[in-house]
Amino acid sequence: MELLGIMLAVLGAALAAGFAGSGSAIGVGIAGEAGAGVMTEDPGKFGLVLLLQALPGTQGIYGLLTAFFAILKVGIIGGEPVSVNVWQGLGVMFACLPIAIAGYYSGIAQGKTSAACIQLISKRPEETGKAVILPAMVETYAVLALLMSIILLNSISF
């Protein structure tokens, strides 16, 4: 049973890293496509485009962070081995879900917003400040999900 508990925790960590990472990959890809389109016409906008393209990448980092927390919690890496029953394992897995789900969807949504903002700066480079704020608003919800995942992980005692 102990092994099943650990496996559930590992599944949670995998979901967090996998889904949030996928969301980021798609988001960065969407923004990258838009960036390439703009840079074909105006290569001088590389700096601004790179900044906006990088924004949807943070969800992947949050997912990775949560996955580390989860596997640290059950003692897979570092620390002393911990005894994890099925219910504790399930708890760890559920705790990983907020960042897995929100990371995936917000990564894509942020990618779309970044693409739109890349189009904005292609026409109005003077509005770069505003162009960065709009995709950053989407980031809020990824941060909230990360916060919730960490709080939930910390609330599980072994």
Place this chain on the structure above:
Amino acid sequence: MTLETGYGYAVSRLRAMELRILGKSLFQRLLESDDFKDAIKTLGETHYAKWLSDDKGTQNFEYAISMELQEAYDEVDRFTPDKELSQLCRLPYDIHNVKVLIKGQILKQKGSKKRTDLLTKLGNVPIDDLILAVESEDYRLLPFGLHRVVPESLMLWEQTHDILSVETLLDSHLFLTMRQLVQKVGYKGVEAWVHAKIDSENVRNILRLRRTGMDAGRAIEFLHDGGWISKEKVLSLLSEPVEGWNRILGFADVSRVFEGVPETGNVDDLVSDIEKALDNYITDVLRPYRYSTFAPENILTYLWSKEIESKNVRIILVGIANGVDKESLRRLLRNVQ
């Protein structure tokens, strides 16, 4: 959540390319030019410079306009995911070329010289292929249904010797092919744009036919299917004064065309005002899609903007060259975006 990324690259590139489209301030500067040479000099400060730098461009501004449009089409063709969108905009040029070649055949029969200089490279079908097909009477390889409509048009000419009927047949084929292309891509905005184009063409035709005093029985032949408004409804405009058209077409979007037309006693002014309003109406149909990051309709928006830009440049340069007063020219300018 759908991933509409097919157009991410294309629309972003178009956004950057839109910076090259001439705006109101440039048209204003062109209008304020002292003479034709001055206007060409002002145009030379824009993206048109590369076509005006050689002798051919300076002497023949039509060449510069045509080359600029050609470049826009070729560039868009290279990256648009749906070639049908560009084909839609190029189709009228194919039909124009076919008309030129058919008239050339007619002139040839009459012993006159053919006018191949009127052919344009802007169409989908290379000019050489079209000429070869018409000269050899082997139409089998012509695309977009031209293999059927070209011999049909020549046969119609043989039977009726009525060039208007031939042109109407070709125009009907144009709109039919446009509708088929729209069905192929299936984009809502593109469909609305084609409907608007057909409605505009029908209204434009009825306006011209009204001036010639044509009866309804004959006039219906010049109207095309596929618009938002039925041919019968458009035909009913024939017997009504233009002031009442807004009321009759009140149910359709195109009625807004008649709201913005200033009252004028001059029939020529009225016609040019309505034609301008119809072009603006077609531009407006695509306006909502300008704010969509991944909308395929942005391809059409860009190409249509370039078409209108060409039209405006042509209006100004021809007007200045012929000494038309600036106020009249300003009145003719369309909204580019």
